[in-house]
Amino acid sequence: xxxxxxxxxxxxxxxxxxxxxxxxxxxxxxxxxxxxxxxxxxxxxxxxxxxxxxxxxxxxxxxxxxxxxxxxxxxxxxxxxxxxxxxxxxxxxxxxxxxxxxxxxxxxxxxxxxxxxxxxxxxxxxxxxxxxxxxxxxxxxxxxxxxxxxxxxxxxxxxxxxxxxxxxxxxxxxxxxxxxxxxxxxxxxxxxxxxxxxxxxxxxxxxxxxxxxxxxxxxxxxxxxxxxxxxxxxxxxxxxxxxxxxxxxxxxxxxxxxxxxxxxxxxxxxxxxxxxxxxxxxxxxxxxxxxxxxxxxxxxxxxxxxxxxxxxxxxxxxxxxxxxxxxxxxxxxxxxxxxxxxxxxxxxxxxxxxxxxxxxxxxxxxxxxxxxxxxxxxxxxxxxxxxxxxxxxxxxxxxxxxxxxxxxxxxxxxxxxxxxxxxxxxxxxx
Amino acid sequence: xxxxxxxxxxxxxxxxxxxxxxxxxxxxxxxxxxxxxxxxxxxxxxxxxxxxxxxxxxxxxxxxxxxxxxxxxxxxxxxxxxxxxxxxxxxxxxxxxxxxxxxxxxxxxxxxxxxxxxxxxxxxxxxxxxxxxxxxxxxxxxxxxxxxxxxxxxxxxxxxxxxxxxxxxxxxxxxxxxxxxxxxxxxxxxxxxxxxxxxxxxxxxxxxxxxxxxxxxxxxxxxxxxxxxxxxxxxxxxxxxxxxxxxxxxxxxxxxxxxxxxxxxxxxxxxxxxxxxxxxxxxxxxxxxxxxxxxxxxxxxxxxxxxxxxxxxxxxxxxxxxxxxxxxxxxxxxxxxxxxxxxxxxxxxxxxxxxxxxxxxxxxxxxxxxxxxxxxxxxxxxxxxxxxxxxxxxxxxxxxxxxxxxxxxxxxxxxxxxxxxxxxxxxxxx
Numbered sequence: 001x002x003x004x005x006x007x008x009x010x011x012x013x014x015x016x017x018x019x020x021x022x023x024x025x026x027x028x029x030x031x032x033x034x035x036x037x038x039x040x041x042x043x044x045x046x047x048x049x050x051x052x053x054x055x056x057x058x059x060x061x062x063x064x065x066x067x068x069x070x071x072x073x074x075x076x077x078x079x080x081x082x083x084x085x086x087x088x089x090x091x092x093x094x095x096x097x098x099x100x101x102x103x104x105x106x107x108x109x110x111x112x113x114x115x116x117x118x119x120x121x122x123x124x125x126x127x128x129x130x131x132x133x134x135x136x137x138x139x140x141x142x143x144x145x146x147x148x149x150x151x152x153x154x155x156x157x158x159x160x161x162x163x164x165x166x167x168x169x170x171x172x173x174x175x176x177x178x179x180x181x182x183x184x185x186x187x188x189x190x191x192x193x194x195x196x197x198x199x200x201x202x203x204x205x206x207x208x209x210x211x212x213x214x215x216x217x218x219x220x221x222x223x224x225x226x227x228x229x230x231x232x233x234x235x236x237x238x239x240x241x242x243x244x245x246x247x248x249x250x251x252x253x254x255x256x257x258x259x260x261x262x263x264x265x266x267x268x269x270x271x272x273x274x275x276x277x278x279x280x281x282x283x284x285x286x287x288x289x290x291x292x293x294x295x296x297x298x299x300x301x302x303x304x305x306x307x308x309x310x311x312x313x314x315x316x317x318x319x320x321x322x323x324x325x326x327x328x329x330x331x332x333x334x335x336x337x338x339x340x341x342x343x344x345x346x347x348x349x350x351x352x353x354x355x356x357x358x359x360x361x362x363x364x365x366x367x368x369x370x371x372x373x374x375x376x377x378x379x380x381x382x383x384x385x386x387x388x389x390x391x392x393x394x395x396x397x398x399x400x401x402x403x404x405x406x407x408x409x410x411x412x413x414x415x416x417x418x419x420x421x422x423x424x425x426x427x428x429x430x
Numbered sequence: 431x432x433x434x435x436x437x438x439x440x441x442x443x444x445x446x447x448x449x450x451x452x453x454x455x456x457x458x459x460x461x462x463x464x465x466x467x468x469x470x471x472x473x474x475x476x477x478x479x480x481x482x483x484x485x486x487x488x489x490x491x492x493x494x495x496x497x498x499x500x501x502x503x504x505x506x507x508x509x510x511x512x513x514x515x516x517x518x519x520x521x522x523x524x525x526x527x528x529x530x531x532x533x534x535x536x537x538x539x540x541x542x543x544x545x546x547x548x549x550x551x552x553x554x555x556x557x558x559x560x561x562x563x564x565x566x567x568x569x570x571x572x573x574x575x576x577x578x579x580x581x582x583x584x585x586x587x588x589x590x591x592x593x594x595x596x597x598x599x600x601x602x603x604x605x606x607x608x609x610x611x612x613x614x615x616x617x618x619x620x621x622x623x624x625x626x627x628x629x630x631x632x633x634x635x636x637x638x639x640x641x642x643x644x645x646x647x648x649x650x651x652x653x654x655x656x657x658x659x660x661x662x663x664x665x666x667x668x669x670x671x672x673x674x675x676x677x678x679x680x681x682x683x684x685x686x687x688x689x690x691x692x693x694x695x696x697x698x699x700x701x702x703x704x705x706x707x708x709x710x711x712x713x714x715x716x717x718x719x720x721x722x723x724x725x726x727x728x729x730x731x732x733x734x735x736x737x738x739x740x741x742x743x744x745x746x747x748x749x750x751x752x753x754x755x756x757x758x759x760x761x762x763x764x765x766x767x768x769x770x771x772x773x774x775x776x777x778x779x780x781x782x783x784x785x786x787x788x789x790x791x792x793x794x795x796x797x798x799x800x801x802x803x804x805x806x807x808x809x810x811x812x813x814x815x816x817x818x819x820x821x822x823x824x825x826x827x828x829x830x831x832x833x834x835x836x837x838x839x840x841x842x843x844x845x846x847x848x849x850x851x852x853x854x855x856x857x858x859x860x
Contacts, residue, residue: 026656083840084840084841084844086837087836087837087838087840087841088841090834090837091837091841094834098547101537101539102537102549104534107531107532109531115794116781117528117531117794117795117796119532119796119811120770120773120779122774122775124807124808125774125807138845139841139844139845140841140845171844171845207807207808208808222652222655222656225652225655225663226456226652226663226805228808229805229808229809233655233656250856251853251856251857254849254852254853254856255853257849257853258847258849258850258852258853260849261847261848261849261850262847288849288852291848291852292848292849293846293848294846294847294848294849298849329821336825337825340550340823343550343821344552344555345552345819345821346821347821347822348821348822348823348824349550349821349822349823349824350824350825351546351823351824351825352825352826352827353857354826354827354828354830354831354857355824355825355826355831356831356853356854356857357853358838358842358847358850358851358853358854359824359826359831359834359835359838359854360822360824361838361842361850362837362838362841362842362850363834363837363838363841364545364547364824364826365547365824366547366549366822366823366824367822370822371819375656375659376819376821377554377555377637377819378554378637378638378658378659378819379659379819380819380820380821381549381820381821381822383820385815389775389801389806389807389808389809389810390810390811390813391759391773391775391776391777391778391779391806391810391811392777392778392779392790392796392797392800392811393770393778393779393781393796394778394779394780394781394785394789394790394794394795394796395766395767395780395781395782395785396782396784396785396789396794397782397784398784400784401784401785401786401789404520404524404789404793405789406517407516407517407520407521407792407793408517408788408789408791408792408793410513410514410517411514411517411518411521411569411570411792411793412788412791412792414514414569414601415568415569415570415601416723416724417688417691417692417724417788418691418721418722418723418724419684419687419688419690419691419718419722419724419728420688420691420788420791420792421788422684422688422718422721423681423684423685423687423688423786423787423788424786424788424789426680426681426684427681427783427784427786
C-alpha cells in the first residue's frame with residue numbers, strides 16, 4: 001500500500017503510479033480477440049459452439065441449446081426467498097425511477113419567421129447486454145443494464161452471459177424474469193460481443209452493446225466500436241475517498257475494502273488532510289481484513305493498489321482527487337455539499353457519512369456501471385442516453401430561407417461548393 | 431446509378447448494396463495507423479516533424495513552427511471581405527444559440543427521508559478538434575467543432591489541421607480568429623490524432639477528440655478511443671430524400687448533387703412513391719451536372735452511389751429510409767411534419783420544400799457533423815454533450831439508509847460481497 005504525504009519527496013512518483021492504475025494492456029490481446037471476432041463473422045453459430053466447448057467446457061448440440069428458456073428463468077425466480085425477492089424488486093423500482101428522471105426529451109424552438117429547430121430523441125432499435133457469468137455473475141449487473149435500455153424504449157433487448165459447465169447462475173436467471181427479458185444466450189467473452197455486433201443464426205445483430213467484462217470483452221467492445229455503439233471501455237473497479245476528521249475510520253476502512261474485495265486489480269484511495277484519520281484507517285483495514293471471506297483478494301488489492309495520502313488541506317485533497325478521477329468517490333466530510341462544486345471528475349459521488357458506496361451498487365437508483373481508470377474525465381455513467389440517439393430537426397419557411405439564404409450561399413460559394421450554393425439559391429425569391 | 435422500383439426483382443440486391451454504402455475498410459490501414467501512433471508516442475514532436483515532411487512536404491525547423499500564430503489568424507480575418515465576415519458571424523451566432531439550447535443541466539431530486547439523487551454535468555478539461563486541411567479546409571467545420579466545445583465550457587481547446595506546403599488555408603485562419611481559438615497546430619492525419627491523444631512537447635494531451643477526416647483519421651480515432659473519448663467514426667457524406675408529387679424535381683436534383691459534389695464516395699438516395707417525380711429528377715440531375723464546376727466528382731458519385739427508388743406508397747418509403755438511416759434526410763412532402771413520428775433514424779432531418787440540406791451545413795444552427803453510413807441508428811450529431819460528462823450524485827441521511835439499507839445488505843450478501851454488506855450494516859441503527 002502507498003501510505004504517504006503529499007509533501008514527501010517520493011510523492012510525485014507514487015502519485016503517478018496511482019494515475020496509471022487500471023491501464024489495461026489491450027494491445028496484448030488484440031490478435032487473439034481479432035481472431036475470435038473473425039471466426040464469429042465467418043462461422044457464426046458454429047464458431048460460438050466451438051468457443052463454448054473450449055472456454056465454458058460444455059457442448060451445445062443444437063442451436064436452441066444456446067438460449068436460456070424463459071421457463072427456467074421463471075422457475076429460478078419462484079425459487080428465491082421472499083425477502084431477497086422483495087429486495088430485488090425494491091432495487092428494480094428505485095433504479096427504474098431514477099433512470100426515468102434522466103431520460104432526455106425531444107425539444108424544439110421556433111422563430112417568428114417560420115424557422116423550427118430542435119432535436120428528436122429516439123431509442124435504438126436493439127441493444128445487447130453483456131453480463132459476466134460463473135461465480136461473478138451478479139444479478140445487480142443485469143438490472144443496471146436492462147433497466148436503462150427498457151426506460152429508453154428499446155424494442156429488442158438481448159442478453160449474453162457465459163455459463164461455465166452449462167450451469168447458469170440461478171440468481172441471474174431470477175433477475176432476468178424479474179426484469180422481463182427473454183432473449184438470453186449462454187455465450188460469453190469476446191465471442192458474445194462479436195455475435196451481438198455482427199449477428200449469427202441464433203443471436204440477432206444489435207445497435208448498442210453495453211456491460212462489464214474482462215480484458216477480452218473490453219477489447220472486443222473496442223474493436224466492434226463503429227459498427228455498433230458501446231457504452232465505455234471499463235477496467236477494474238476503484239474507490240476514492242475524500243475525508244476529514246469528522247469521518248469514522250472504521251467506516252472508511254470497510255468502504256475501501258468493499259472495492260478491494262472485487263478484484264486484486266481494484267484500487268482504493270483515501271485522501272485526507274488528517275494524519276490522525278490516515279493512521280486510524282490503516283489500522284482498521286487490518287482489523288476488517290481478518291473478518292472477510294474474500295480476505296485474500298482484498299488484501300492483495302489493498303497491498304498492491306491501495307493508497308492513503310495525507311495532504312496539507314482539503315483543497316489539495318480535492319485537487320489530487322480530480323486528477324485521479326475515480327469511478328466511485330465518497331466525500332466523508334462534515335459539509336460534503338460544500339465540496340461538490342470543486343469536484344470535477346468522478347463516475348459517481350457519494351456525499352456524507354451515511355452514504356457508503358455499496359448503497360449505489362444495489363438500491364439507491366443511479367447506475368453502478370461507471371467509468372474507471374481515470375476515464376471519468378470524459379465518460380459518463382451508463383444511462384438511458386446510451387440507448388437513445390438524437391436527430392437534428394430543421395424546418396424553414398419561405399421567409400425564413402429568404403432571411404438568411406444569401407449568407408448561406410455566400411459561405412458555400414467561398415468553400416467552392418457550388419451545388420450547395422445553388423440548392424439554396426433556387427429557393428430564394430427575387 | 432440505381433434507378434429502381436421496390437417491386438422489381440432486383441430490388442433486394444440493389445437495396446442491400448445501399449445498406450452497405452460507406453463501409454470503410456479500417457482493417458486495411460490498421461497496421462499503418464498503428465505504426466504512426468507508436469511513433470508519436472515514442473518520438474513525440476520529432477515524429478510529428480518527420481510525418482509533416484513526408485505527408486505535407488515541408489520541414490518544421492523548430493517546435494514553434496508547428497503552431498499557427500494568432501497574428502496570422504487576425505490578419506486573415508481582417509483580410510476577408512465584409513459580406514463574408516458578416517455571413518460567418520451570422521453562422522457563428524446561430525450555431526452558438528442552437529447549441530446553448532441543447533446544453534444539458536445538472537439536476538437532482540429529493541426524497542422526504544433525506545435522500546438526494548441526481549446528476550452533475552461538467553465539461554471535460556480539454557478537447558482536441560481535427561479539421562481537414564488543404565483544398566478541403568472548410569471554415570464551417572471549424573465553427574461546428576469549436577462552438578459546442580465552447581458552449582460546454584471546455585477550458586483548453588486545441589485545433590490540429592494539416593497545412594500542405596506549409597500554406598494554411600486563409601479562411602480557416604480567419605474562422606479561428608472569429609471563434610477565438612488560439613492553440614492551432616499545423617499537424618494532420620493520424621499523427622494529429624495520436625498527438626492529441628497522448629501529448630507531445632508541443633501539443634497537449636486532451637480528453638476528447640472530435641472532427642471529420644479521411645480513413646486514416648477515422649482509424650486513428652478508433653484506435654485511441656478508450657484513452658480519450660471521440661465523437662464518432664464518420665465516413666463519406668450522404669443524403670436521403672423522401673419526396674412526394676408536391677416536390678420540385680429540379681430542387682431535388684440539386685439537393686442530391688450538393689452531397690455528390692463532396693466526394694466520389696458520397697451517396698444520394700431519393701425514395702418516392704411518385705414515378706413521375708423519379709423520372710423528372712433523373713433528367714434534372716443531368717441538367718444540373720453540366721453546370722457544376724465539380725461535375726466530375728459529382729457525376730461519379732451519382733453514377734456509382736446514387737439511387738432513385740420508387741415505392742408503393744409513402745409508408746414503404748419511410749420504412750426503407752429508416753433502414754438506410756441517412757446522415758441527412760430531406761422530407762420534401764406536402765405535410766412533412768406528419769412523417770416525423772415515423773422517421774426513426776437520421777442524423778439531421780430537413781423538413782419541407784424550403785429546407786435544403788445546405789442550409790444546415792452553414793447557418794441554420796444545428797451541427798453539420800453527423801453520423802454516416804447507417805450509424806445514425808446509434809450515433810447522435812456532434813453536440814455540446816460530446817464535450818461534457820456526468821457524475822451521479824447520491825446522498826443519504828441516517829433515516830434514508832435505515833429505510834433501505836437492510837435490502838441493500840441482503841443483495842450484497844447474496845452476491846457474496848461481504849465488505850459491501852458490512853459497509854452498509856455498520857451505518858444502520860439497531
